[in-house]
Amino acid sequence: MSEHKQIFTEILNKIVAERALVAPRVKIQPISSGGANFTTQLFQATISHGDNELKLFAKVAAVGEKFRQQFSGFRIFEAENDFYTKLMKIYENLQEKHNVPQDKRFVAPKCYGCSSKLYEEVLVLEDLSAQGFTVYDRMKSVDWDYASKAVEEIAKFHALS
Structure with a gap:
């Protein structure tokens, strides 16, 4: 098994333990971004328990010592960890407190776990591809529909900030 x-x-074992899942089946699959990422190894995982499936997406840091030395003080996934573990809780509480309608709320993928331990940085999120979301081709221009939805979500984020 690879280090990543x-x-x-x-x-994943911690996620299973936290949810007290009995006899789960775990399937892990490495995935490729087609060369879009240089610092991570990407994975999809499915944790099956009974009739339920938990679909996950993970980024595991894959940078060596040389890269880390060049960027002294750079912590991989630091901003993302803070966003998912701290900021999203604040945003959710604000939206709840002010009765923001569900369809107007800022939403983000659920974070199931993360680690900022040096050389073992990982971020595990809800796998949105299981809900039909796709990655937009970064080599193509965006259309109006895509751009307008992106600006709408940025406006929600800005309003909360």
Whole structure:
């Protein structure tokens, strides 16, 4: 098993333990971004328990010592960890407190776990591809529909900030 897959497996075990899942079946699959990422190994995982399936997406840091030395003080996934573990809770509480209608709320993928341990950084999120979302081709221009939806979500984020 690769080092990155092992790191991901360890956090998956924590996710299973936190949810007290009995006899879960775990399937892990490495995925490719087609060269869009340089610092991470990407994975999809499915945790099956009974009739339920939990679909996950993970990013595991894959940068070596040389890269880390060049960017002294750079912590991988630091902003994302803070966003999912701290800021989203504040945003959710604000939206709840002010009775923001569900269809007008700022939403983000659910975070199931993360680690900022040096050389074992990982971020595990809800796999949105299981709900039909796709990654937009970064080499193509966006159309009006895509751009307008993006600006709408940025406006919600800005309003909360």
